[in-house]
Amino acid sequence: MKIRLDRFADGKKKALTLSYDDGREYDRKLVEILNKAGIRGTFHLNSGLLGNQGYVERSEVRELYAGHEVSTHTATHPYLGLSPKERIADEILQDRRELEQLAEYPVKGLSYPHGSWDQRVIALLPSLGIEYARTTGIHGGFDVPKDFLLWDPTCHHRDMLKYGQLFLEFAPRHPTLALLYVWGHSYEFHNNQNWDQLEQFCGMVGGQPDIWYATNMEIVLYMKALHELRFSVSGLSVHNPSALSVWFSADGDAVQVKPGETVSLK
Secondary structure (H helix, E strand, O other), X not given: OOEEOOOOHHHOOEEEEEEEEOOEOOHHHHHHHHHHHOOOXXXXXXXXXXXXXXXXOHHHHHHHOOOOEEXXXXXXXXXXXXXXXXXXXXXXXXXXXXXXXXXXXXXXXXXXHHHOOOHHHHHHHXXXXXXXXXXXXXXXXXXXXXXXXXXXXXXXXXXXXXXXXXXXXXXXXXXXXXXXXXXXXXXXXXXHOOHHHHHHHHHHHOOXXXXXXXXXXXXXXHHHHHHOOEEOOOOOEEEOOOOOOEEEEEOOEEXXXXXXXXXXXX
């Protein structure tokens, strides 16, 4: 029996997630457009800047980003790669603390301000409770990252139409998971007057039955649960110790294993 860990939630082979930084006022319009299309993403906020001119208000964070994910972007947007370790820790923990009060759930993700990081930063992140960190580098592919603390997106949203079409057409010869990850800043749509591109993208990729629309953290937690499946030596039984339902394929067919369940594949 061929067992492959090649399915996202609901047995789907493709997933889409978006990632937007800074918490600018144009997030309101961005969220409205995404919600209409059923597309979900993660919003990386600087708690020390919320409420300033051009930024969303602290009081609207919970309601505005409902159905999406609130994530840290540090409290004041410094260059982490140029900061002392004490400042790095303070910036992330302070932002987490403030955002968790506003969102009312644990905030465990990060995007690097200015795309700045080094090995000191990465080494600190697990002790600060961070489970993933997004870079500003792009790879132009649909691979799931091997290291979620150096999570390169597929593309910036300036190229979302190109990669959205490629993603829809993506049909690899061998079974694999395909992830389209788009990042940007909502103010760029305003500055470039190209909101129509976002609406076109949402119309193109939204509502697709074979795509899982997820936040950054949902993808991280799902992949962790997928890789924690416990198979017997024979491969004929599998136990799911996680709190999430997980899917994989057995001889090409999707198999679901519910939380705490042991499934026979005979």
